[in-house]
């Protein structure tokens with residue numbers, strides 16, 4: 587079996603990202619190789635869809651290697667990244683008798699990873715956790731240690747930086763994703779190209795149809811490059827003092843769309859897809875990016891079945907208000923990640939709010 591390994595380099599908190607098909611069947615061996623001995627009590631957090639297919643074989647594999655395993659299954663969907671779900675999972679963790687040597691396993695997509703990671707960051711002031719991503723989007727969410735839950739007033743507003751011990755990415759799981767979630771995952775893959783690598787974008791354009799059809803060799807390469815872009819940025823700037831903010835392309839718009847839609851009408855990938863288009867349009871209006879960046883960005887997203895049009899139920903003025911609560915804003919002043927070119931972005935802290943509103947109103951047809 588082919589395994590590709592990357593590392594997030596963070597001194598004593600460094601860890602591997604192991605990518606390959608069928609890794610879940612070797613979870614016990616990989617955990618032991620990663621220093622998690624069977625004496626550690628394991629607590630698997632997963633969601634109802636993932637549990638159906640992937641929880642029983644994982645539990646069997648771990649138990650047969652001598653691990654004691656408890657599991658907690660949350661409802662699927664973004665609404666589970668909530669304070670009330672956090673409390674339920676915490677209660678289950680306490681009842682399962684987790685101690686400071688216990689390890690949480692996050693089996694699922696970004697919702698499970700962010701919630702389970704936040705539980706791990708705060709249970710007894712922090713215990714170890716391992717990411718077992720099962721969605722394409724989770725090539726992004728499982729790497730980098732941003733863990734969080736949402737507040738009705740804003741996305742990921744309650745959270746921490748807490749790095750996993752390791753990321754075990756069984757890419758075979760991607761085959762069972764619904765198409766809408768496949769597209770959402772590609773949004774973050776495309777983002778990694780748009781922020782850092784024009785050559786990768788050209789390659790994603792060239793192979794859009796095979797990648798959409800999940801050609802396993804090409805998909806493996808796309809995931810590897812996406813994880814590599816992310817791992818390099820996180821290794822250089824773990825807590826977003828500078829360049830890590832570039833990973834937020836399209837997110838100031840996208841997070842506002844998600845919050846105003848009560849975390850239900852758009853998924854994260856869809857929201858940031860529209861957000862990346864808006865960022866490109868604003869950048870062209872400011873003459874930061876040359877003409878053509880917006881059109882190429884929009885066409886790329888469309889090729890991966892992603893939405894690029896304004897979410898018709900949202901009011902641009904409301905969106906602007908929520909955008910001001912974004913974590914990059916300082917003193918209520920917006921900071922936006924904007925493209926200078928395909929593959930090159932910058933954090934701009936003095937974008938004219940009136941211009942952002944004008945562009946949003948045009949898109950909304952208001």
Ligand SMILES: NC(=O)c1ccc[n+]([C@@H]2O[C@H](COP(=O)([O-])OP(=O)(O)OC[C@H]3O[C@@H](n4cnc5c(N)ncnc54)[C@H](O)[C@@H]3O)[C@@H](O)[C@H]2O)c1
Pocket residue numbers: 633634635636662663664667694695696697698700720721722723724726727728729730731732733759760761762763764767770771774853854855
């Ligand atoms: N921490 C970070 O750095 C980071 C980065 C990007 C996104 N995120 C967060 O990730 C979340 C989105 O993650 P997501 O897109 O993975 O969503 P998700 O976790 O909700 O998963 C999407 C859907 O796919 C189902 N699913 C998962 N794996 C499956 C499989 N293998 N087969 C069939 N169905 C499967 C889930 O049950 C769910 O219904 C958002 O909350 C976003 O904010 C975090």
Ligand SMILES: O=C(O)C(=O)C[C@@H](O)[C@H](O)[C@H](O)COP(=O)(O)O
Pocket residue numbers: 726730732741742774826830831833834837913
């Ligand atoms: O890891 C990061 O840094 C990112 O910005 C990755 C994003 O794709 C992700 O959605 C992240 O959760 C956004 O972080 P936030 O700090 O804007 O909540």
Ligand SMILES: [Zn+2]
Pocket residue numbers: 726774837854858
């Ligand atoms: Zn994201």
